[in-house]
Amino acid sequence: MFKIKKKIQEELKSIKEKKGFKKFLISFFITSIIIFIILFLYILYVIIEWNFEKKEIIKQAEIFFNTIEKETEEDFLYKNVGGKEHSLKNVKIPITVYDYKGRVIGEFTTEKRNYIELKNVSKNFLFALFSTEDDEFFFHDGINYKAIIRAFFKNIIRLRIAEGGSTITQQLSKILFTTRERSIKRKIYEFLCAKEIEKRFSKKDILLMYVNLIFFGHGAYGVENASLLYFNKKSKELDIGESALLVSLISNPYKYSPFVNLTSSKAKHYAVLKRMAEVGYIKEKDVNKIYKDFWDKHFFNQKDMYKRKNIVKTNYCPYAMEEVRRFIVDKIGEEFFVNNDGAKIYTTFDKDLQVYTLDTLKSNLKWIRNESFLSPKNYNSIQGAVIMTVPYTGEIRVMIGGDGFTQDNQLNRVFQAKRHVGSALKPFLYISGIENKVITPYDVFEDKEVTIEIEGAPKKYRYWNVKNYRDKYRGYLNITEAIKYSSNVIAAQVAYKTGVEGMINIISETLGWSSTETNTRMPEYQLSLALGAVDMSPFELNKLYTMIANMGEIVEPFYIYKIVDPKGKVIYETQKSIPKRIVSKEAAFLVAKMMREVLRPGGTAGWIPSNYGLVNVDLAGKTGTSQDNKDIWFNMINPELVGTVWIGEDTNKRFSKTITGGVGAAPVLAAVFKKALETYIMGSFTYDGLSLVKQPVCILSGKVPAKGKCDEYVDYNALFIEGTEPGDYCSLSEEEHKKRAVMRSLQAEKEEGF
Numbered sequence: 218m219f220k221i222k223k224k225i226q227e228e229l230k231s232i233k234e235k236k237g238f239k240k241f242l243i244s245f246f247i248t249s250i251i252i253f254i255i256l257f258l259y260i261l262y263v264i265i266e267w268n269f270e271k272k273e274i275i276k277q278a279e280i281f282f283n284t285i286e287k288e289t290e291e292d293f294l295y296k297n298v299g300g301k302e303h304s305l306k307n308v309k310i311p312i313t314v315y316d317y318k319g320r321v322i323g324e325f326t327t328e329k330r331n332y333i334e335l336k337n338v339s340k341n342f343l344f345a346l347f348s349t350e351d352d353e354f355f356f357h358d359g360i361n362y363k364a365i366i367r368a369f370f371k372n373i374i375r376l377r378i379a380e381g382g383s384t385i386t387q388q389l390s391k392i393l394f395t396t397r398e399r400s401i402k403r404k405i406y407e408f409l410c411a412k413e414i415e416k417r418f419s420k421k422d423i424l425l426m427y428v429n430l431i432f433f434g435h436g437a438y439g440v441e442n443a444s445l446l447y448f449n450k451k452s453k454e455l456d457i458g459e460s461a462l463l464v465s466l467i468s469n470p471y472k473y474s475p476f477v478n479l480t481s482s483k484a485k486h487y488a489v490l491k492r493m494a495e496v497g498y499i500k501e502k503d504v505n506k507i508y509k510d511f512w513d514k515h516f517f518n519q520k521d522m523y524k525r526k527n528i529v530k531t532n533y534c535p536y537a538m539e540e541v542r543r544f545i546v547d548k549i550g551e552e553f554f555v556n557n558d559g560a561k562i563y564t565t566f567d568k569d570l571q572v573y574t575l576d577t578l579k580s581n582l583k584w585i586r587n588e589s590f591l592s593p594k595n596y597n598s599i600q601g602a603v604i605m606t607v608p609y610t611g612e613i614r615v616m617i618g619g620d621g622f623t624q625d626n627q628l629n630r631v632f633q634a635k636r637h638v639g640s641a642l643k644p645f646l647y648i649s650g651i652e653n654k655v656i657t658p659y660d661v662f663e664d665k666e667v668t669i670e671i672e673g674a675p676k677k678y679r680y681w682n683v684k685n686y687r688d689k690y691r692g693y694l695n696i697t698e699a700i701k702y703s704s705n706v707i708a709a710q711v712a713y714k715t716g717v718e719g720m721i722n723i724i725s726e727t728l729g730w731s732s733t734e735t736n737t738r739m740p741e742y743q744l745s746l747a748l749g750a751v752d753m754s755p756f757e758l759n760k761l762y763t764m765i766a767n768m769g770e771i772v773e774p775f776y777i778y779k780i781v782d783p784k785g786k787v788i789y790e791t792q793k794s795i796p797k798r799i800v801s802k803e804a805a806f807l808v809a810k811m812m813r814e815v816l817r818p819g820g821t822a823g824w825i826p827s828n829y830g831l832v833n834v835d836l837a838g839k840t841g842t843s844q845d846n847k848d849i850w851f852n853m854i855n856p857e858l859v860g861t862v863w864i865g866e867d868t869n870k871r872f873s874k875t876i877t878g879g880v881g882a883a884p885v886l887a888a889v890f891k892k893a894l895e896t897y898i899m900g901s902f903t904y905d906g907l908s909l910v911k912q913p914v915c916i917l918s919g920k921v922p923a924k925g926k927c928d929e930y931v932d933y934n935a936l937f938i939e940g941t942e943p944g945d946y947c948s949l950s951e952e953e954h955k956k957r958a959v960m961r962s963l964q965a966e967k968e969e970g971f
Contacts, residue, residue: 263405282418282426310559314541316568317612323538325554332429333441335421339455342440344498345464349489351385352496355420359386359411386411389427433463434470457499458511461489471551475517483512534571535622536629537564544777548789559783565612565776570893574603577888579620585864585881589872599872601864602630602755603885608763608859611772611794635752636848636865640703641841642749644808645761646712647696649719652804656715657941658697658811661919662707664690669713671744681744683709692960695919701814703821703840705748712747720747727764727771727799728757749841758852759861766854769805770796802907803938809854809902810936812837821879822851829887835901840878845871851882856900858893860886908939917957920947926954
C-alpha cells in the first residue's frame with residue numbers, strides 16, 4: 218500500500234514538472250516574440266531615420282573625400298559646397314578657453330592633420346593594418362559576416378570581448394558619420410553606413426579616407442601625424458616594426474600608447490606582429506627579431522611627445538593654457554580633448570595682465586642676465602616666475618612659469634620650483650608673535666651680530682651665528698623697522714624669544730600641509746626657519762601673503778571657474794571656498810602696516826613707489842634674498858591683488874653677488890601693479906572696527922614717551938592689539954637715550970635692498 222502511494226506521488230510530481238516546463242516554454246516563446254517585435258520595430262524606425270539622413274551623410278563623405286584628394290587646408294571643410302553650408306562631424310570645433318572677462322586666451326584642438334595620398338603610405342603599414350583590422354578588406358561589401366560569426370563564438374568561449382568583427386569600412390563609418398556612444402542605434406547606423414559607403418566609393422577611396430582619419434592617440438589623427446608624433450618621420454618611411462606599433466594603437470590608443478603604458482604597448486605590438494605572420498605578410502621566424510630590434514631602437518618618454526605634438530591652436534597665454542591642459546588631464550583625462558569639440562573652459566586669468574607680465578619678466582630677466590657673472594651659455598637657465606591672486610576670492614589672475622613656454626622651457630616654476638625664500642618668511646614669524654601677544658610692532662632689539670644657543674637641537678644646529686646682509690647694523694630698531702630694513706639679527710632674537718612653533722603652525726595651516734610634510738619641511742629645532750631657511754614654490758609663498766592681505770583668512774586659490782561640454786552641460790565647476798580664519802584681523806592688519814615700511818624711503822624696496830607711480834596706492838611688501846643670492850623674491854600686497862615674483866637659476870647656482878630681491882625682483886611686480894591700475898580699483902588696509910588701541914610710543918625704547926626726553930622720537934600713530942600696549946614710561950637713561958638717537962641719525966638715508 219505504501220509503495221503504491223509513493224508511486225502516485227512521483228507521477229503527480231512528474232506531471233507538475235511537465236506542466237511547469239510547458240508554462241516556461243510558452244512564457245519564453247511569448248517573451249521572445251515580444252522582444253523580436255520590439256527589436257524589429259526599432260530597427261525599422263532606425264532604417265527609416267537613416268533613409269532621411271542618408272543623402273546628407275553621403276554628401277559629407279564626398280566633401281571629406283574631395284578635401285583629402287585636393288590636399289586642401291582644413292578650412293575647406295567649412296566652406297560652401299554646392300551653394301550650401303556643410304560641416305563634417307569629424308572635424309573638431311576648437312575647445313575655447315576664456316579669461317575672467319570672457320576674452321579668448323587660447324584654443325585646444327586635437328585635429329592637427331596632414332592629408333596624404335595612398336602612394337605616400339608605407340606598404341608595411343597597410344600590411345599590418347589589413348592583418349589586424351580587416352584581412353578580407355578587398356573581398357567583402359563593407360560587412361564581413363564570417364568575421365562577425367567568428368568573433369561571436371570566440372567571445373562566448375572566452376567570456377569577454379576578445380575579438381571584434383568590424384571591417385575597415387565599418388570603422389570609417391563609426392568615426393566619420395556616427396556618434397561615439399555605444400548603442401544599438403549606432404551599430405545599425407554603422408552597418409548601414411558601411412554598406413552605403415561601399416556602393417559609393419572604391420576600396421582605394423575608402424582606404425584613403427581611413428588612413429587620413431583614424432585616431433592614434435595624443436591628438437594625432439591620420440597615419441602621417443601619428444608617424445611624426447611617435448617616430449618623428451614621414452609615414453612612407455615606416456618599417457615593419459613601426460607600422461605594427463601604430464596599428465596596435467587603433468583599437469585603444471591610450472591603453473596601448475608607449476608613452477603611457479609601456480608593458481601593454483609591448484604586448485599589443487607583439488600580438489600584431491604575430492598576426493602579420495599568421496596572415497603571411499611576414500615570416501614566423503622573423504617576429505621575435507623584428508620585435509627585439511624595434512624596442513632596442515625606440516625609446517618613448519613624455520618629453521619627446523610634448524616636443525612633437527601641439528594641440529594648442531590659439532595661445533595668448535601659454536603658461537596658463539598649459540596649466541589648464543594639465544588640470545584637465547589630471548581631473549578628467551586626456552580623452553576630454555577628443556570627445557568634447559566645442560567645449561568651453563572659463564578661467565580666472567586676466568589676459569591683459571598675463572601677456573603684460575610675461576613681457577615684463579622677459580625684459581627684467583634680460584637685464585639680470587647681462588649683470589650676471591655666469592657664462593652667456595647659461596643665461597637661459599636664469600629664470601623667473603610670477604603669480605598674482607585676488608586674496609578675498611582666491612582667483613589667480615596671473616600665472617607665469619618662465620620667460621617663455623617653448624619645447625625646451627615647459628617647467629611651470631610657479632608650482633614646480635621650490636626654493637629658499639629667505640627674508641620673505643619673516644612676516645610670518647612676526648605675525649605669530651603678535652597674534653600670541655608675545656611681541657608688539659614696537660618692541661625694540663639691538664641690531665648687532667648674535668650667536669644663539671639652541672637647547673635640545675642636534676649638535677650641527679646647536680649654535681646659531683647670525684649676521685645681517687653685508688654686515689650692516691643700525692644700533693637699536695623696533696620690529697617695524699626691522700622688517701623695513703630686513704634685519705636678520707632681530708628676526709633671530711625674536712625667534713629665540715617666541716620660538717618658531719607658532720610660525721610653523723600658521724604656515725602649515727595656511728598651506729594645508731599634513732603633519733608629516735610639516736615636520737619634514739620645517740623642523741621645530743631650526744630657528745633659522747625664521748630667516749627663510751625653507752624651500753617653497755612661488756604658489757605657496759603667494760598663498761601665505763594672500764592670507765595677510767585678506768585680514769587673516771585664507772581662501773583656496775584656483776584658476777578654473779567651470780568647464781562646459783558642447784551641449785552646454787557643466788561637467789566641472791570649482792566650488793566656492795569657505796574662508797578659513799588663520800590669525801586675527803588685528804594681527805594681520807598690524808603686519809600689513811609694518812610691511813608698508815618696506816616700500817617707504819630707506820626700506821629694502823623703498824625706491825619702488827616713486828619710480829613706478831605707486832605713491833598713492835596702499836601697498837605693503839616684503840623682499841627676500843636667499844643665501845649667496847641664489848634666489849631673489851618680492852611680494853607685494855593690496856586688499857585687491859597679491860603678487861609674488863621669484864628669480865633664480867634653474868640648477869640652483871649663484872648667478873649674482875649683488876642683485877637682491879629689492880633690486881631684481883621688485884621691479885617686475887611694480888610694473889605689473891602699475892598696469893593693473895588701468896582696470897582694478899585698489900583697496901586700502903583699514904583698522905575700522907578692529908580691537909586695536911592707538912597709543913603714542915617712544916621708538917627708541919618701545920615704551921610710553923617720557924615728556925621732554927622722548928619728544929623728538931615719538932610715533933603718535935602706533936597701534937597695538939588691545940592689552941599689549943606699553944604701560945611703562947621710557948626708562949632709558951639720558952646717556953643711553955642720546956646714544957640710540959645718535960646711532961639712528963647716522964643711518965644712511967639711502968638703503969640698499971635685501
